[in-house]
Amino acid sequence: MSNIKYILGSFGDPDEMMHGIEKLQENNIKIHDVYTPMPIHGIEAKLGVKRSRLDIAAFFFGITGTLTMLTGVYLATVVDWPINIGGKTHFALPDFIPITFELTILFCAFGLVGSYYASTHLFPGRAPRVMDIRATNDRFIIAIDAKANADHAKIDELLTGAGALEVKYNERKYISYE
């Protein structure tokens, strides 16, 4: 039993990589993930990646901000310091729409930055974990789980046939580039 965990097909051209994905899928080889230096149109649909739920998270972060501000304003202007300003009601809602809006945006932005860090493990100070560093530069990487797909020779053949410049056998999932 080999210690190879992941097989990486490294492509120099996005079209060839897309072709490689098709070939692997035709042969029922499950793709672990694909890493590219730039966004590639339509790749999510091809890989069957689920739609991001970031927008739903954004909504809830935002609404938390809205409610926080309105509660704060209510406590300040009605409960604690009811002051007559220009003859308006204590809780003069239109006056506080702009700051409510600001806090909605602020909570939304901070919340999304936090979600992003949490989902990508990119906390500040943490060494990045990548399968192949050249995916951040000029290579398009298809990663295949070597344990789940036993026929390594077939995978190698398919990747090379599709135009992979290099096929790597990694014994560790991530390579640390510290």
Place this chain on the structure above:
Amino acid sequence: MGTHHYNLSEQFEFTGKVKVLSIVGILVGVGAIAYGFLSGQEERTFANLLLMAYYFACVCMSGAFFLAVQYVAQAGWSASILRVPQAMAKTLPIAVIILLVVVGLGLYTHTLYHHWSAPGLTDPNAENYDKIIAGKSSFLNVPFFMSRMVIFLGVYSIFATLLAKWSYNEDLGGGLSSYQKSFKYSCIFLVIYGFTTPVFAFDTIMSLEAHWFSTMFGWYNFAAMWVSSLAAIALIIILLKKAGYMGWVNNSHLHNLGQFIFGFSIFWTYVWFAQFLLIYYANMSEETVYFYKRFNNYEAWFYINLIMNFLSPLLLLMDRDNKRSNNVLMVVCIIVLCGHWVDYYQMIMPGVFEFGTKVIDGKPGSGFGVLEIGTALGFLGLFTFTVLNALSKKPLIAKNHPFLQESLNHHL
């Protein structure tokens, strides 16, 4: 990216039920207007005519604005749907003539704009001398007012007609020269349009209440006309799709239009609120009078306006799938189009009928009845008839547009 088999010379046939219904609409409108005049409600009829003529002209000129924005942004996604705003742009001269006739007759008969155009207001010896109006008379006087109207609307019409014409030339000749010309003149048009629409809105609508002023009013109207035009474009496209035309329009195109409607509904609310908040906060009587009238006699309209133009698009179009759905987008477009009627209604009516539906000195007030619905239906019929007629004259797709392939393969 499959190969496409669209019929690029597909043409809309304007016949049958739609044509009959639009003509019936026009007749209903004519009947309602005649009823208004014969039953002695000149002011209310004129206010309704102004409302709908303004709405009609604004939707059409924003169609030309849409074209210009697409050319200047060198947008690819919209290349296959440009014929719809082009048909609206081609209708603009008709809308302009109607608006000019309504405004001209309103001024002539003193049923509209009498707050600043009534005789004697600027004469220090006259009984009804008004110092504030006299101070504004170098801007608000009939010759300058009418010449501004004619020049602005004339310039918009010329650009609208030219942009449509070049696109048709492109169909025949191909090549890039039409596109480059359209690009250049679109840049010029956008600058002119941007600087003149606020003034156009000040003249046509804000001067109904000549004592009051708001610098946000121009942008507020711009947002209203732009979002209602986007809704009209989307609605026409969806209905054409349902009738079996424009098979190349996919839900990514609808998504873009939905984003436009969503975004600009919020922009409208932003400008509306920017105007409202400052007046509310400062609470100066010469400014608050505008909302005083609206709160006292038109309170329901005030809130309906916000529900239809802000809450409905916000909640219904927030979801991605809704923007991509024919039916949801169609419902939102209809709500937004009706909503901006309400918006214009509560801009215009309190200026003409300060006391709402109350009868003052035997003169009937405003209201919502046969006259409003009939006039609106009449202009809806007219819009449908003229725009679809213009649309049916040429193929439904600009087949030599340089970005056509990008639009046909549009995918979000």
